Amino acid sequence: MIYVVNINDKSYEVEVEKGKANIVKTTTVAAPAPIVQAAPAAVAAPQTAAPAGNVSGEPIKSPMPGAILDVKASVGATVKKGQLLFILEAMKMENEIFSTIDGVVSQIMVSKGSSVSTNDILMVIQ
Structure with a gap:
């Protein structure tokens, strides 16, 4: 039997026989668009001492x-x-x-x- 397994936005076709399994084909699947929701009021904003774009350290x-x-x-x-x-x-x-x-x-x-x-x-x- 051949199954399609999705792991980390990659699709693997896996052939399974009694006692062993083989990867037949690997393909990349486009990730679904994330659903954007407003953050709850109770969640605090990230703390920064400098602008987020400046990463020194x-x-x-x-x-x-x-x-x-x-x-x-x-x-x-x-x-x-x-x-x-x-x-x-x-x-x-x-x-x-x-x-x-x-x-x-x-x-x-x-x-x-x-x-x-x-x-x-x-x-x-x-």
Whole structure:
């Protein structure tokens, strides 16, 4: 039997026989247009000490797509390497995102409840 499996906007034709499976063909599927909804009033705006377009310092990026459950630091806070910065929910699991350097938080690009994609910049540390 041949099945079509969609993973991360790519379509895979998979042939399944008893005891084994083979990828027959890979195609790219256009992502559906996102549905834009107004943010709830309770969600705080991202904190920034400088304009969002200016990223100077060490960016802390999202390792996977998901939703920000909690932000554990604020702009101007001193952080240490290995300190917990965010809790990211992905695939019904909570993932902790830690600081990669010692420094001071100069920008926070996301807030609690934000949806993020892989490699989105969450925070900048100087």
